[in-house]
Amino acid sequence: MSLNTKGLSCAHCKAYLFEEDDIVYCPVCGAPHHRECYNQIGHCALETLHGTENEYSKQEIVSAEAEKKKDTENNNKEIEYRCKVCGETYPIKEPKCPECNSPNLSHIQMAGGFYDPFGGIDPNKDLGNGVTASEAARFVLSNPHRYIPKFAKNKKISWNWMGFFFPANWLFSRKMYKGAILATVLLIVCPLLSYPLTLNLFNLGVLDSENYFEMMQLMIEIIPKISPLAILASYIGIAIQFSVRLVCGLFGDRWYRNYTINTISQIKSNSSKTEINEAFRKKGGISFLAFMLSFFAINYLPQIILSLI
Numbered sequence: 116m117s118l119n120t121k122g123l124s125c126a127h128c129k130a131y132l133f134e135e136d137d138i139v140y141c142p143v144c145g146a147p148h149h150r151e152c153y154n155q156i157g158h159c160a161l162e163t164l165h166g167t168e169n170e171y172s173k174q175e176i177v178s179a180e181a182e183k184k185k186d187t188e189n190n191n192k193e194i195e196y197r198c199k200v201c202g203e204t205y206p207i208k209e210p211k212c213p214e215c216n217s218p219n220l221s222h223i224q225m226a227g228g229f230y231d232p233f234g235g236i237d238p239n240k241d242l243g244n245g246v247t248a249s250e251a252a253r254f255v256l257s258n259p260h261r262y263i264p265k266f267a268k269n270k271k272i273s274w275n276w277m278g279f280f281f282p283a284n285w286l287f288s289r290k291m292y293k294g295a296i297l298a299t300v301l302l303i304v305c306p307l308l309s310y311p312l313t314l315n316l317f318n319l320g321v322l323d324s325e326n327y328f329e330m331m332q333l334m335i336e337i338i339p340k341i342s343p344l345a346i347l348a349s350y351i352g353i354a355i356q357f358s359v360r361l362v363c364g365l366f367g368d369r370w371y372r373n374y375t376i377n378t379i380s381q382i383k384s385n386s387s388k389t390e391i392n393e394a395f396r397k398k399g400g401i402s403f404l405a406f407m408l409s410f411f412a413i414n415y416l417p418q419i420i421l422s423l424i
Contacts, residue, residue, distance in 0.1 A: 126171065127152035127160035144171040200232055200252050200259075201392075214392050215253045216400070234264040242266050242372075244380040254375055254399035266372045278367030279360050281406075283413060285367065288406035290398060291374050299409055301359050306417040308352030311345035375399075 123132045126146040132138055137150040141159035148160060161171045196207035196219060203214040211218050217232060238249040242263075251266055252259035265273055277285040283302055286295035319337045324330035382394040 123147050125149050125152055125160075127156060141171070146171040200249060215395065216256055217253065232259045232263075234260040234262075236263050236267045240267060243269070243376045245383075246376045246379045250379055251375055254379055254395050256400035262368070262371065262375075265368045266375065269372065271369055272365050273368045275364050275367035279364030281410070282359050282363035282367075284406045284409045286363070286370075287409040288401045288403065289371055289374070290400075290402060290405070291370060294370060295405075295409065298359050298363065299413060301355055302413045303417055303420075305352040305356040307420065308355075309349040310417075310421055312341065312349040315341045315345055 124130060125132055125148050126141070127148055130149070132147055132149070138147050139150045139153050140147050141161070143159060143165050144161060146159055146161045152160070159165070164170045194207045195204050196209075197204050198212040198215065198217055199220055200217040201212060201215040203212050205213055207219070209219060220232070232252050233248050236248045238247065238252070240248045242248060242251055248263050248267065252263055255262050275285070283295050283298035286292075286298055316334070316337075319333070319340065321330055321333045321337065324333055378398050379395075382391055382398065386394050
């Protein structure tokens, strides 16, 4: 008799029964026993209850079978997950939301961590112009837990390391193209301004020095031979580069907040409900391609320009 043994115990020794156990069932009431237990006593352990209202019920075995069937159905049923950012419901096995591309937080939580996409801010908090933290998180998409609290605090100055080390690249990746283009132009001009000094140092053999100490000695000796304009232009280039980094590091979060809120407000005003998600994808999130293209432009375009001069 092959029945599910889940939740059942031997009528004699009371131990739980497993499918791999050698099990026999009472032919009268259906009570399960280990074969060894049944043979030991020679009859059903509940024999005294046969024919009474307390007789072992075969329905308990049927119920166990029904429970097994229910478990199987639940396992086969596709579990759904509700996105914490946009509220869309989708299969839990998917790594991200099909509507807003936010990560499936259940995957992160199952891995032993906890992720709050709003950084502790109420999702319904108005960040300005009727834009909620939830909408801003959908728009920002990448690292919203960092940006949403900064948007909520609305400080004029905060620190952004990406803005400092990669000012133009970061602006491009966040699709703030006007500021990104200006920063890129300035950063491309900087090595061009330093080129006359570099050329002078090369022609005078300074760059061929074997060590730093020797290079410094040569520079001290040849400074009178170098054009003051070349030195001035080099200092201006260094100043411009540092200024771009510093300004973007200090005000980058503020710019991004304004860009996010203004863009979302425009999208909500000019787009239908079904078009909003697509507009968020186009104007929000990050562009890794723009980041890389600007990186190569800043690092290699000056060399190309100088080679053509």
